[in-house]
Every structure is written in structure tokens, then in C-alpha cells.
Amino acid sequence: MAEIKTKQTNADVGKFIRAFSNNDQKIRDSFELVSLMSKWTGYEPKMWGPSIIGFGKYHYKSERSSQEGDWPLIGFSPRKAAISLYVFTGAKEHEYLLEGLGKYKVAKACIYIKKLSDIDQKVLKKLILESIKYTEKKYGKYKEKPEKIPAKTKLRDGDSVKVIAGTHAGKSGTAKDLNISKTGHLTITVLQKNGVRFKTLAKNVVLDNK
Numbered sequence: 001m002a003e004i005k006t007k008q009t010n011a012d013v014g015k016f017i018r019a020f021s022n023n024d025q026k027i028r029d030s031f032e033l034v035s036l037m038s039k040w041t042g043y044e045p046k047m048w049g050p051s052i053i054g055f056g057k058y059h060y061k062s063e064r065s066s067q068e069g070d071w072p073l074i075g076f077s078p079r080k081a082a083i084s085l086y087v088f089t090g091a092k093e094h095e096y097l098l099e100g101l102g103k104y105k106v107a108k109a110c111i112y113i114k115k116l117s118d119i120d121q122k123v124l125k126k127l128i129l130e131s132i133k134y135t136e137k138k139y140g141k142y143k144e145k146p147e148k149i150p151a152k153t154k155l156r157d158g159d160s161v162k163v164i165a166g167t168h169a170g171k172s173g174t175a176k177d178l179n180i181s182k183t184g185h186l187t188i189t190v191l192q193k194n195g196v197r198f199k200t201l202a203k204n205v206v207l208d209n210k
Contacts, residue, residue, distance in 0.1 A: 004069030006049035013045045013053055014167045020051060021078040029116040030078045034167055037074060040125050044201060045167055052077050058139045073132050082112040087128045097127045155202055161190060162208040166200050172208055
């Protein structure tokens with residue numbers, strides 16, 4: 001069996017975006033894509049290899065070779081020439097999902113865009129959800145040992161917290177909605193003073209007792 005070389009890592013997504021993107025527009029678009037893809041899929045962003053930001057995962061088995069391994073359900077990379085979107089199956093039966101997407105180029109299963117404003121986000125959302133549905137039906141949902149909510153966890157709804165790791169590091173707010181995500185990890189929603197909410201892993205925050 002030949003394993004897929006690209007693996008999920010614990011690298012910081014936010015640091016990667018700032019270091020890898022070659023202009024401010026691409027940085028802004030990348031953070032917006034992280035926010036949208038997290039919201040639409042329910043998965044936290046994870047680095048895969050040195051340059052791919054992925055969401056969720058499935059166990060891939062090639063029909064043409066012995067290659068096998070885990071791979072993100074969807075993802076993207078803010079490459080120099082264009083932002084590469086890995087959100088399309090590449091199957092002819094799914095080409096209709098590209099209708100109305102906007103200004104883009106496609107090669108096999110990869111979609112290339114210059115900037116996020118060039119495409120319709122509603123069409124992108126439908127494309128992503130249909131691609132995930134197809135992938136999970138074909139390969140099955142990824143089975144991972146679920147994480148239990150600690151009976152004596154110190155974190156409670158309404159606590160003031162500060163994010164110390166992950167995409168939202170440095171932000172603070174009020175903890176809401178303690179839950180187990182689709183990947184089996186403990187997550188919370190953080191409500192900032194300006195009313196903006198975001199999700200993060202509970203392990204990424206600490207109590208803010210100031």
C-alpha cells in the first residue's frame with residue numbers, strides 16, 4: 001500500500017496565511033474562506049502538508065492504484081498565481097454545480113480564483129455541501145473516537161475567555177454553546193464585544209479573569 005504523503009499537521013493556520021499569501025487581498029480572502037468553510041461544514045481548519053488548509057477528512061482509497069490515506073473533505077491554498085479551491089469532485093455529473101459560480105478556471109478537480117469577490121458565495125456553498133455529500137457517500141464518514149465533555153470542566157457558558165491558539169488567537173469574548181463537533185472534539189462559540197461570533201476548539205482558550 002502506498003500512503004498519501006500529505007498529512008494533517010498541527011501548524012498554525014493563521015500564521016501560515018500571513019506568511020504564505022503574497023498580498024493583502026489574498027490574506028483577507030483566505031481568512032474569509034476559513035470563516036465561511038468552517039461555518040458551512042462545521043469543521044475547524046487544519047493544515048495539511050505545508051500549504052493546504054483543509055476541513056474535515058475522509059479515508060481515501062484509489063481505484064487505479066494502491067494509494068491510500070486520509071485527505072480533507074474540502075480545502076484551499078492561497079498560492080501565488082491564484083487561490084486554489086479543493087471543493088469540486090471533478091466528476092462530469094457535478095459540472096452543473098459550477099453554473100453561476102463566477103470568474104474562475106478549473107483543472108480536473110481544482111478551481112482557481114484570483115479573488116473571493118469574483119465568485120458567488122451561495123453557489124460556492126452549494127458546491128461544497130454537495131461535494132462533501134458525494135465524498136462521504138462514496139468513501140463513508142470518517143470514524144474517529146469521540147471526545148467526551150469532562151464532567152468537571154472549568155469552562156462554562158457565560159465565562160470570559162481569551163483565545164491563545166488557532167486562527168482566532170488573540171481574540172477574547174464570552175463562551176457560548178459548549179458542544180462536541182462532527183470530528184469528536186470539544187468546541188465553543190466565542191461572542192465578542194462587537195457582536196461577532198466564531199467557533200474554536202475549547203483547548204484553544206483560557207479563562208480571562210481580568
